[in-house]
Amino acid sequence: MRGIQLLLTVIVLGAWEVLGRAGVIDEFFFPLPSDIFQTVWVWVSSGFVFPHLWVTMQEAILAFLVGAAVGLIFGFILARVRFLERLMDPFLQMFNALPRVVLAPIFLLWFGLGIWSKVAFGFTLVFFIVFFNTLEGVKSVDRVLVDNARMLGASEKQLLRHVFIPSALTWIFSSLHISVGFAITGAVVGEYLGASGGMGYAIAQAQGVFDTKGVFAGMFILMIVVLIIDLLVNRLERHLLRWRPVRSS
Amino acid sequence: MPAAQPATSGYAVELTGCTKQFPTSSGETYFAVRDIDLKVEPGRFVSIVGPTGSGKSTILNMAAGLLTPSVGEVKSFGEPVTGVNRRASYMFQQDALLPWKTVIDNVSLGLTMAGVSKAEAHSESRRWLEKVGLKNFADRYPHQLSGGMRKRTAIAQAWIVNPDILLMDEPFSALDVQTRQIMENELLQLWQESGKAVVFITHDLDEAIALSDEVLILGAGPGSTVVGSYQIDIPRPRDLLDIRDDPRFVALHREIWGRLKVEVSKTYESAMAEEGEAA
Numbered sequence: 330m331r332g333i334q335l336l337l338t339v340i341v342l343g344a345w346e347v348l349g350r351a352g353v354i355d356e357f358f359f360p361l362p363s364d365i366f367q368t369v370w371v372w373v374s375s376g377f378v379f380p381h382l383w384v385t386m387q388e389a390i391l392a393f394l395v396g397a398a399v400g401l402i403f404g405f406i407l408a409r410v411r412f413l414e415r416l417m418d419p420f421l422q423m424f425n426a427l428p429r430v431v432l433a434p435i436f437l438l439w440f441g442l443g444i445w446s447k448v449a450f451g452f453t454l455v456f457f458i459v460f461f462n463t464l465e466g467v468k469s470v471d472r473v474l475v476d477n478a479r480m481l482g483a484s485e486k487q488l489l490r491h492v493f494i495p496s497a498l499t500w501i502f503s504s505l506h507i508s509v510g511f512a513i514t515g516a517v518v519g520e521y522l523g524a525s526g527g528m529g530y531a532i533a534q535a536q537g538v539f540d541t542k543g544v545f546a547g548m549f550i551l552m553i554v555v556l557i558i559d560l561l562v563n564r565l566e567r568h569l570l571r572w573r574p575v576r577s578s
Numbered sequence: 579m580p581a582a583q584p585a586t587s588g589y590a591v592e593l594t595g596c597t598k599q600f601p602t603s604s605g606e607t608y609f610a611v612r613d614i615d616l617k618v619e620p621g622r623f624v625s626i627v628g629p630t631g632s633g634k635s636t637i638l639n640m641a642a643g644l645l646t647p648s649v650g651e652v653k654s655f656g657e658p659v660t661g662v663n664r665r666a667s668y669m670f671q672q673d674a675l676l677p678w679k680t681v682i683d684n685v686s687l688g689l690t691m692a693g694v695s696k697a698e699a700h701s702e703s704r705r706w707l708e709k710v711g712l713k714n715f716a717d718r719y720p721h722q723l724s725g726g727m728r729k730r731t732a733i734a735q736a737w738i739v740n741p742d743i744l745l746m747d748e749p750f751s752a753l754d755v756q757t758r759q760i761m762e763n764e765l766l767q768l769w770q771e772s773g774k775a776v777v778f779i780t781h782d783l784d785e786a787i788a789l790s791d792e793v794l795i796l797g798a799g800p801g802s803t804v805v806g807s808y809q810i811d812i813p814r815p816r817d818l819l820d821i822r823d824d825p826r827f828v829a830l831h832r833e834i835w836g837r838l839k840v841e842v843s844k845t846y847e848s849a850m851a852e853e854g855e856a857a
Contacts, residue, residue: 476644477674479662481688481739491687495678572678574721 360542368546378550384527388444388516392451393509400456404463425457437523451515458508459501466500467493502566509562513555588656590743590775591618591641596650598636609801610636618775625778625786627838628796629845634779638745641777642668666743667736671751673728675720681731682716688739706734726757744776762789763818770815783838787830788821795837798844806837
């Protein structure tokens with residue numbers, strides 16, 4: 330399979346390169362793969378990309394940590410207190426229905442050009458995913474597991490620790506891949522709309538001078554970074570959910 | 579080991595005039611069980627047999643304190659049951675082991691939650707795992723075990739806290755016939771001279787007679803109540819593998835089945851009638 334995948338990559342990139350050189354594809358809009366990799370190499374070897382990457386990562390990590398923490402806490406509280414869930418439900422639905430991108434301009438005004446406007450923006454993306462998954466995860470805990478733990482003498486705190494949190498963890502992890510991606514999306518989009526540094530800023534700068542190679546190079550580097558992060562999340566998931574039967578899918 | 583609680587006077591389980599009703603979505607009231615009287619002396623093995631939907635689990639859940647009766651009173655050793663019945667362990671029909679804990683951590687759960695140190699809880703758990711024949715499986719996760727092994731784990735989990743009452747809700751119904759008989763035998767061996775009261779729910783009359791000192795028959799639901807009580811005077815210790823040929827067993831079975839049959843047919847007929855209405 331790996332061989333065929335590699336072959337497919339070579340064919341697509343090769344065709345792109347050949348068609349570009351032959352003038353069938355406009356090199357201005359679709360720069361040659363060789364030129365893109367050249368630019369990537371320049372950005373990496375000159376060290377130009379690293380400060381930008383660092384800014385984006387900082388924003389994404391902060392947005393993710395705060396968003397996930399608040400989402401978890403809210404999810405657990407609302408799942409355990411029916412009254413609060415019913416009270417908050419319409420408001421949460423309203424905010425969730427809001428296309429989050431429209432918040433970016435106002436956050437820019439509130440929090441300025443620095444990282445905090447992007448953290449706030451990423452937070453609104455991450456929070457809802459983690460929150461809804463936690464809420465659902467806690468609510469869908471098998472009744473019999475709760476009853477059994479209670480019969481064995483579990484207090485409310487012990488129920489949380491031994492039953493609800495581990496059970497919700499599977500739901501939280503299924504949302505983790507998406508929310509990590511969203512944290513980075515939030516950071517990049519926020520930077521694109523107005524920043525003084527970061528990958529989104531670097532891409533916007535390249536676009537500003539019609540440097541499509543730069544735009545593609547930025548995309549490529551972000552893609553690789555997200556892949557690496559996803560790999561790490563997978564590792565963590567496998568470790569924390571090692572009790573789960575291996576599904577044959 | 580938690581110290582055995584002082585034996586106070588009274589029945590291990592005592593339900594007096596217990597009715598449980600639920601409001602239905604159509605605004606009516608659904609009676610799960612009605613006017614249940616149940617008295618289980620310490621050390622007695624009592625089975626409750628009834629047709630599907632006769633509210634057997636409701637009775638057990640009231641005794642456990644997981645459900646509060648709408649009308650009536652639940653007592654345990656003379657004390658009213660408020661909240662979870664701390665003198666009882668419960669074995670559920672479904673798998674109730676925590677899938678994210680290993681076998682030994684599952685068995686230890688009742689002790690560790692009571693504040694026993696992990697090392698102490700584990701050594702006690704190992705003793706129990708040996709007793710139920712699972713000492714080589716301590717570090718497995720529940721999904722890596724067979725159905726029978728999961729039930730053994732559940733038995734160890736329920737017994738390790740040394741309860742005075744064991745509430746069992748069709749614990750072996752998911753097992754195949756052979757495994758089931760072996761499990762029943764092992765249960766009796768554990769229970770013999772343990773002095774624990776057992777309330778055992780089953781829809782299998784053979785199982786009920788083979789295990790019990792007393793068999794209660796529940797009427798057809800909804801709103802069922804106890805329609806018959808039979809003392810099982812087959813001497814102990816019993817050999818469950820041959821008990822079905824015992825003349826006393828055969829006679830009791832014939833007598834009790836005569837009563838249970840009526841309720842089972844009622845349930846069947848009302849189910850057919852409902853299907854007819856729906857059609």
